[in-house]
Amino acid sequence: MDDYDSLLERARSQVPEDAFKKSGERFKVPDVQLMVQGNRSIWQNFQETINILNRPGKEVLKFVAGQLGTAGSMEGSNALFNGKFNVEQVSEVLNRYIEAYVICPVCTRPDTEIQKDSQAYYLVCSACGARTSIRPV
Numbered sequence: 001m002d003d004y005d006s007l008l009e010r011a012r013s014q015v016p017e018d019a020f021k022k023s024g025e026r027f028k029v030p031d032v033q034l035m036v037q038g039n040r041s042i043w044q045n046f047q048e049t050i051n052i053l054n055r056p057g058k059e060v061l062k063f064v065a066g067q068l069g070t071a072g073s074m075e076g077s078n079a080l081f082n083g084k085f086n087v088e089q090v091s092e093v094l095n096r097y098i099e100a101y102v103i104c105p106v107c108t109r110p111d112t113e114i115q116k117d118s119q120a121y122y123l124v125c126s127a128c129g130a131r132t133s134i135r136p137v
Contacts, residue, residue: 014128027110029098032090039051042087047077049094052111053102056071060097090126101137106130 013050029052033044043049050057061079068090070083104112104125111127114134123132 027052029034029105031095032083032087032094034090036084039082039084041081041083043058043079043081043090045077046074046079053098054110055102059101059114059137063097063101064090064093067096104128104130105132106126 021095030045030048032049035042035044046061050060053060057079061072061074064079065081068081068083068084068085070081070085072079072081074080083086098110101114102110102112103121104110104123104127107125107128107130109125109127112123112125115122121136123134123135124130125132
């Protein structure tokens with residue numbers, strides 16, 4: 001029984017400490033704060049959102065702009081999109097990004113990172129160890 005306890009302790013030491021909490025308690029994506037100025041939409045809390053998602057801003061911006069069918073750019077901590085969009089549209093696209101590129105499909109935790117092997121991209125979960133093939137952004 002001592003071998004099992006020592007192995008369990010070693011396994012738990014390799015998993016992030018916050019992985020033992022319920023993912024809903026610690027993974028709260030802030031609501032999109034969008035402002036329309038003329039023919040441009042400005043996502044005001046973009047930097048805060050990408051910090052919580054733990055993803056590069058260019059990657060998230062590329063996905064969102066592509067799904068909205070417009071050009072996007074970053075200006076300081078804001079994301080700018082050509083065209084008039086509402087909060088629901090941007091939130092829906094952001095949720096699609098989170099489902100596809102942040103949440104682990106095996107354990108449903110957000111403790112993932114994107115890795116590239118030769119020509120393939122993988123979503124690797126540090127909580128459960130799953131490695132899932134994904135499409136490039």
